[in-house]
Amino acid sequence: MNRLSFMSSLLRLIAALPLSWVHRLGAFSGWLLWRIPSNRSRQIAERNLALCFPERSDTERNRLLRQSLMEAGKGFLELGPLWFWHSARVLGLIRESAASEAALAAAVDRKQGVMLITPHLGSWEMAGLYYSSRYPLTILYRPSRLAEFDVLSRQGRGRMGGQAVATGTQGLRALLKALQQGKVLGILPDQDIGSDDGEVVTGRVFAPFFGIAASTMTLVSRLAQKTGAEVFLTWAERLPHGQGYALHLRALPEVTEAATLEESVVALNQGIEAAVRTLPGQYLWAYRRFRTRPPGESRIY
DSSP: OOHHHHHHHHHHHHHTSOHHHHHHHHHHHHHHHHHOTTSHHHHHHHHHHHHHOTTSOHHHHHHHHHHHHHHHHHHHHTHHHHHHSOHHHHHTTEEEOOTTHHHHHHHHHTTSOEEEEOOSBBOHHHHHHHHHTTSOEEEEEOOOSSHHHHHHHHHHHTTTSOEEEESSHHHHHHHHHHHHTTOEEEEOOOOOOOSSHHHHHHOEEEEEETTEEEEEEOHHHHHHHHHOOEEEEEEEEEOGGGOOEEEEEEEOHHHHHOSSHHHHHHHHHHHHHHHHHHSGGGBOTTSOTTOSOOTTOOOOO
16 A cells, blocks of 8 residues: 555545544644653744743643644644545534625625635634635645645645645746636745745745744735735634634735735734734644744744
């Protein structure tokens, strides 16, 4: 059995369970990461929380560390149900839709292009599936280092009509074409943009995120300011005990209307930070968000 078959079989096996059990298993795997101090995920998350929440006590940050690692475990295992359940069953997991979705629908109807940004908060996979089932969504993603997982992720993310395009020159062309056609772009905006092909394609600016200079893609801001496309921020909050998800949606007009590119990128990070502060335990703190440093600054991790 090759790795693609193994991963597919594993996720299909997990998909045989109800979501409540999937989340219990995921929470347990994250709890183990919290209990084992030497693992890399815990070390990164612990460092990020110390940087971003210096005002909190050690006890409070440790509680948040535990919760975030447990939520990260849920996030991985829930790929089974989200990618392999029937579409209607997946969409039925949405218990609360965003009250402001009418504004998004109106923006899509204007055929001027819309950008829907989904940070690593809650279940971004669920958010992508929901919106791709309702709108013509083109999703930008960074390919996985595991080619087999990359195949699964493209299939999973595109199963409800969304078109997944990889970062790179061809992906950028696909985004521009979709925007010119009045479609919706789905972008993960809080990825660290380092000195690689991603920087060449998207560009980067160091902008504050929780008061720390973070290498931030300029793609969203450049497209918004060039085309006037409206920008919305969304996330799918995991409800307790595997009950499903609650969708949240916010318009970010300041990203499009900013006077300069730098101010637009700052506004983008401010919008993401405000969302994370509403649900800090479901943010992916185990991600090396501050890996790339401005010239002259020492490494954080």
